[in-house]
Amino acid sequence: MRILITGASGMLGTALVEMAADKYEILAQFNKTEPIKGAVEYLQCDFNHAEFLLPMLNRLKPDAVIHLAAITDTNFCEENPDFTSKLNVTAVFIIARWCAQQSIPFIFTSTDLVFDGKNPPYSETCEQNPLMVYGEQKAMAEKKILSIYPGALICRVPLMFGYKNGKPGGFLRGLIDTIGKKEYASQFRDEYRTPVYTRRVAKGILIGLKKKLKGYLHLGGSQRLSRYHLGLLVCEVFDLDSVYNKPSWLKDTELAKKRPLDVSLDSGLAIENGYDPGDLKADFIDLRERLRIN
Numbered sequence: 001m002r003i004l005i006t007g008a009s010g011m012l013g014t015a016l017v018e019m020a021a022d023k024y025e026i027l028a029q030f031n032k033t034e035p036i037k038g039a040v041e042y043l044q045c046d047f048n049h050a051e052f053l054l055p056m057l058n059r060l061k062p063d064a065v066i067h068l069a070a071i072t073d074t075n076f077c078e079e080n081p082d083f084t085s086k087l088n089v090t091a092v093f094i095i096a097r098w099c100a101q102q103s104i105p106f107i108f109t110s111t112d113l114v115f116d117g118k119n120p121p122y123s124e125t126c127e128q129n130p131l132m133v134y135g136e137q138k139a140m141a142e143k144k145i146l147s148i149y150p151g152a153l154i155c156r157v158p159l160m161f162g163y164k165n166g167k168p169g170g171f172l173r174g175l176i177d178t179i180g181k182k183e184y185a186s187q188f189r190d191e192y193r194t195p196v197y198t199r200r201v202a203k204g205i206l207i208g209l210k211k212k213l214k215g216y217l218h219l220g221g222s223q224r225l226s227r228y229h230l231g232l233l234v235c236e237v238f239d240l241d242s243v244y245n246k247p248s249w250l251k252d253t254e255l256a257k258k259r260p261l262d263v264s265l266d267s268g269l270a271i272e273n274g275y276d277p278g279d280l281k282a283d284f285i286d287l288r289e290r291l292r293i294n
């Protein structure tokens, strides 16, 4: 099976390419960041130019598409809703429709931020009510996908940690950099997540593909914890001074209007299907060791 993985240069894409490459033939798309080359075929394409998409798909003719490419910076989405919706909504729709026409598997990664954070934990049947632009875009993409392709699989993913191009990715990069420089990182005590390692999510996606799951699937971590407590765990594993992991309260800030307090995911359905959400500390240690090796 030839699988097109979009966003292969990203944090989740890096883990997914690594874990899928021994089972499948992988076509790995990136945009600006040429990934450290593995034994897979890489291709460059900017999906903001919608006119590139169908020629690319018709040329590659994959047997399945796992669509990870997105603008994941929530602040940038908030400030640039029109620009970011080209990738986060329009391109998704074009690719999903092409997969529907070919009757091939289409897997899309969405976010816990499609929820408002008022009634956690969130299962697959809970109603979307996004507070921020990024969440709105993902929620819109989810609905569009399922309206044109009910056979598609939408994997909702929480806050992830992992690596790309041999360095920590996502929130972890900023946290390690800031605290490593002995600067304070403000961490909310009242913002809860079910964080998860990219390698766990990658396995969950591959289970979804193998079992031909459709509809929604939540791929969260095993523990619900606050950003502040997550920071303490990072300090412990990466040997950082936790004094700089500074507690603060989301409810006291302007951000509270746009940032849900608790979007913990219930991943029971995925676990029934063989998904392992892992152990947070063990997974941070695994990540630390991999970064030492790389």
Ligand SMILES: NC(=O)c1ccc[n+]([C@@H]2O[C@H](COP(=O)([O-])OP(=O)(O)OC[C@H]3O[C@@H](n4cnc5c(N)ncnc54)[C@H](OP(=O)(O)O)[C@@H]3O)[C@@H](O)[C@H]2O)c1
Residues within 6 Å of the ligand: 006, 007, 008, 009, 010, 011, 012, 013, 029, 030, 031, 032, 033, 034, 045, 046, 047, 048, 067, 068, 069, 070, 071, 072, 087, 109, 110, 111, 112, 157, 158, 159, 160, 161, 164, 169, 170
């Ligand atoms: N990170 C999280 O905590 C999190 C949480 C929930 C859901 N998700 C979802 O999971 C997926 C993967 O997230 P991630 O953290 O791995 O993302 P990431 O590290 O930010 O990577 C984003 C990927 O999208 C590609 N991309 C960006 N602009 C593009 C464009 N104009 N055309 C084509 N490709 C473009 C990037 O390519 P270049 O780098 O080469 O430019 C990169 O490969 C996304 O759909 C995201 O919304 C992430």
